[in-house]
Amino acid sequence: MHLIIMRHGEAGWHTLDQERELTEAGRAGVASVAAQIAKSPWRPERIWASPYTRARQTAAIVSEVLNCPVEECPVITPDDDPGKCLDLLLENKASPLMLVSHMPFVGCLSTLLVDGHRKGIPFMTAQAVLLDMPVVGPGCADLKAQFLP
Template structure:
């Protein structure tokens, strides 16, 4: 399975966390990263998005550029347990799959899949990482590449 994990684009701070929206810079970051993914061999066939506004906006931009559907998942918000997402990945049939979420979840999930622990690596806004997992499980993924805004 190939999994692309992406952090949402830059968002403003003018509202409640769940309602924060992308800035103009954030929209450009996301479009730039999506264009790089479009030119790569890892174009997703499905996008999972956090229900938070900035993640939904990020997923919509990526979806438009890559022409793939988006499905909201309630278990990929900032403070969710990466183990819950791991369980959902075990049942997933889509590959490559893209997950659009937030720090600290994107960092802790990536670290869990690559290194087998949950300390968390940093992600810039609109950054995406491609993981290759012959088997979905802790420590089973290899980091193949990253896309920066």
């Protein structure tokens, strides 16, 4: 399974957390990363996005560039348990798949899949990583590529 994990683009701070919107710089960063992914051999067939506004906006930009559908996924918000997402990955086995979410979730999920623990690595806004998992499970993924704005 190929999984691309992306943090949403830069968002403003002028409203409630769930309603924060991307800034112009955030939109540009997301478009830059989406263009890099489009040129790579790993294009997702589906995008799962957090229900928060900034993640949905990020996913919409990526979807437009990559021409793939977006599905809202309620268990990938900032403080959700990455284990629940792992369960969904085991059930769905959709590959290649892209997740658009938030810190600390993206860092925790990435380290769970690569290193088998949940301490979490930092992600810049609009950063994405590609994981290759022959078997979906903790510690089973290899980091194959990184996309930076």
